Amino acid sequence: MSTLIDGKALAAKMRAQMGEEVENLVKETGKRPGLAVILVGADPASQIYVRNKEKACESVGILSTAHRLSAETSEEELLKLIDRLNEDPEIHGILCQLPVPDHICTDNILQRISPQKDVDGFHPINVGNLVLGKECLMPCTPAGVMEMLNAYNIDPEGQHCVIVGRSTLVGKPLIQMMLNKNATVTVTHSRTRDLASICCQGDILVAAVGVPELIGRDHIKQGAVVIDVGINRREDGKLIGDVDGVAAAEVASYYTPVAGGVGPMTITMLLKNTIRAYKNAYGV
Ligand code: NAD
Secondary structure (H helix, E strand, O other), X not given: OOEEOOHHHHHHHHHHHHHHHHHHHHHHHOOOOEEEEEEEOOOHHHHHHHHHXXXXXXXXXXXXXXXXXXXXXXXXXXXXXXXXXXXXXXXXXXXXXXXXXXXXXXXXXHHXXXXXXXXXXXXXXXXXXXXXXXXXXXXXXXXXXXXXXXXXXXXXXXXXXXXXXXXXXXXXXXXXXXXXXXXXXXXXXXXXXXXXXXXXXXXXXXXXXXXXXXXXXXXXXXOOEEEEOOXXXXXXXXXXXXXXXXXXXXXXXXXXXXXXXXXXXXXXHHHHHHHHHHHHHHOO
């Protein structure tokens, strides 16, 4: 019998708790947590993501301020805005929605955001602290994966975790998070030979690839925990993951659906990071 890991329900439960926590903290500090979201250009998908982040903030009592800038905004102007937000005591978290237009250097932007306000966990200081196993703001999607495992009492300690995908956003930070929980970690990627035989060894198998249903029955060990980070849109508009969901439901002990799995957890972890940054700012 396979158990579905319900990310949507977990996210809703966490947000309800965060809403209460925020109101208590506002009474204590007299200040409300503030998140600044920067969007450069009019990419339709990015506009939806930013709107969703604003709505999520409202739902837990975080003040969100969106800075919607034209696609022609120069890197210098963007850096000046970040400098202003870094200094603004009402703003505790800053994120710049990626991708930014080609004339802007992504690294320069990410490195300019104060590490204390870096709620995406992309600043090299936060990346370094994650590697060192120290307290830091962590990238939201892999942090959401760890939160889901924890909520379902799945302890990575001693387990073999196979990660498919080595992106800076998901795969690489997840390696560290799993190591920090004493898992044995194998990471695979587009140049990996005989992917199925490696995936089959995973007690915990995480797919973060962006290739629809790459992971099939042959990749899943009987009784494994299967986490599907992938979000792919089929021609008929339906969202599907990197894992064949039917196979996962038959072979895995636990598995995440797409949609309603990792997706809702990502924004929830952004809220968690913003509250963390705010608490750090007031020492509460
Ligand atoms: P990416 O394109 O940056 O990285 C993909 C990784 O997959 C690379 O490391 C690449 O080497 C590897 N890869 C590609 N083809 C492969 C193959 N055939 N075999 C093995 N490895 C292969 O992607 P990303 O940003 O990490 O995102 C991955 C997926 O996760 C996408 O579908 C994305 O939409 C989704 N995603 C979901 C969330 C969420 O909130 N649920 C957040 C971020 C990304």
